[in-house]
Amino acid sequence: MAKEGTEIAEETEQMIDQKEPDNPVSAVVDSKEMRAVLLTGFGGLNKLKVTKKPMPEPQEGEVKIRVKACGLNFLDLMVRQGNIDNPPKTPLVPGFECSGIVESVGENTKGFEIGDRVMAFVNYNAWAEVVCTPLDFVYKIPDDMTFSEAAAFSMNFVTAYMMLFEVANLREGMSVLVHSAGGAVGQAVAQLCSTVPNVTVFGTASPFKHEAIKHSVTHLFDRNIDCVPEVKKISPDGVDIVLDCLCGENTGKGLTLLKPMGTYILYGSSNMVTGETKSFFSFAKSWWQVEKVNPIKLYEENKVMAGFSLLNLLFKQGGCNQVKTAVQKLLSLYDQKKIKPVVDSLWALEEVKEAMQRIHDRGNIGKLILDVEKSPTPLMANDSTETSEAGEEEEEQEGDNDNKERMPFIQ
């Protein structure tokens, strides 16, 4: 790992709550307690620690899951910084998705049996050994899907699927621009686009990722350059769908790139994470800096502007049935071997700082997974996944000074 990574790793050894006498990984499971990642307050990486929490028990309609793997998303960095609208109170256990085995179910909780292999959405609290979540957010997984794949599947593939096929209307012959094409959503988008004939994918990514992901993206651009003129050189009319997780000043540019009848979708705002640790200011600033759009302009230009937030849909807007439909379609595509989650790397709960730093530095190709049963030693995904190049490429990335300047260390 990077020099900084080594320093974090040393610190990690100290970050286990000093009151815990046992080695947390090898300890016999105490049925009244569980390990979990705790965010003690909004801010830098030093706000994270692994601690023991009371064992949760399933309420009516809930499923209790012995967690095997958790997904780490860019959004988790924004949560850590408090860079979200109406942030919850700290301390909290972060994490929105996990996979594992059903350990028990609450009253009136039909459809799941103890021992079922599942993946689940959780409204926080996913980064723990045990999770309880309503049955509407739990899905059985295929026998041949690993827990790491399952934890890499739900958030990113559902987001990509609903954007491409429900918000937009991806059809044969269309073109899609996706930023952060090497990220977990970007890779899910690229795979889903390949299920439709003759779709052109334009993607931006750091140059060191290009070799690893070039098979999945038709035209790759350096994320440090303005891709608009480059896309227009290849496709003067523009593209049919622009997927934007960066936000900031790029909204107007994204709309400019759209063909008539095209759809621009904002699905994240990772430009809000700029190294600051303060919470409210960044969010408010982004809100005001984003260019607002006149509906009459959309009318004249025949354009569609949309936003997509899976977590809001699930946890604030009662969209679990829509999401369940999408999950079923995606699992069918998985069974047909048309899609397969790309896992970048596996990390122990105690390594969450290093994992967050890696995603912050945009060093990952595909998904970062917290492997609950893993001991705190770095381990890249094995060769059977599509991420072997990721591990190799990562070495080069350490020398990516330009990247470091852009994204300063945010301890």
Add this chain to the structure above:
Amino acid sequence: MAKEGTEIAEETEQMIDQKEPDNPVSAVVDSKEMRAVLLTGFGGLNKLKVTKKPMPEPQEGEVKIRVKACGLNFLDLMVRQGNIDNPPKTPLVPGFECSGIVESVGENTKGFEIGDRVMAFVNYNAWAEVVCTPLDFVYKIPDDMTFSEAAAFSMNFVTAYMMLFEVANLREGMSVLVHSAGGAVGQAVAQLCSTVPNVTVFGTASPFKHEAIKHSVTHLFDRNIDCVPEVKKISPDGVDIVLDCLCGENTGKGLTLLKPMGTYILYGSSNMVTGETKSFFSFAKSWWQVEKVNPIKLYEENKVMAGFSLLNLLFKQGGCNQVKTAVQKLLSLYDQKKIKPVVDSLWALEEVKEAMQRIHDRGNIGKLILDVEKSPTPLMANDSTETSEAGEEEEEQEGDNDNKERMPFIQ
């Protein structure tokens, strides 16, 4: 007709260009000239007259059509007032759609034979006895489709179809709110919604139209009241698709009514026509008064905001292939007798003022047609169409003083 209507009719007798010696309707066709409606300058109804124009001849790739019927749209009123972006120079012949018989074709114009029954889009110049337009904008019509139906078909059904099925993604069980449900687009929307199982249509219309259109709309509201609380009483979660041709201050309200993953589509701005005859001011005012939308709001609320302008798509943005696909699907639905254009009334070219006044007063149910072969005597669509109620209802509308106050006479 209304008292005002009678006055216009008397004036109409004077509006034929005085230089024309013959009765224009019964005159033998002079192959070097044709009759056409002329807009002499932007403003009130007095800017319209019927005159003779040189006979157009088809250029390479064009089809020459002997026109039987022309469609009259609200947009034509906006053109007359100059209330559009970048209005063309006057004098001009208005009109964007017609039906008729192919009279000849230009060089390299394949796919059409003399005598073919067709409907066509025209970039102005439709309100004339003869029209030439590129073959990409011409479509053969079924044998059992009347010319009036064909002239009522293209603009409104294509607009409704592309909004519901291409911009939005209408599926079983969804709900749609359409303003001006009694208008030609509104009726097309209602019919197309009925081709999808279990779709709920909310509509606004003047009370006098309710009886006539109640079979096509699930829930009807008085257009003079704020429908937002009424819709929410019936569907507290809101609706999936809002179609807005009014614009103005209603954009924000429309977005409020959307369910998560819902789509708001602005497809017109008829609120710009408020009785003024000045051109630029109204358009610019609307542009600035319309509430602009922050993409982050769409992200947080999972909403889609879109605009749709068929004419811009066709004539400015090269979308004729997309439109052709939609026309083919619509003609298939027509053949299956799942849709049928609603014709409100037929008018001679010389009656264009009365026709415009009727659409301005929102007295119509369905489409107003300029029947090129008709002599200047009011004639309601016959009983075989779905518009017999329209003619009867119209009598009631004359007493609709509230309506008159809202929409003052705009001579």
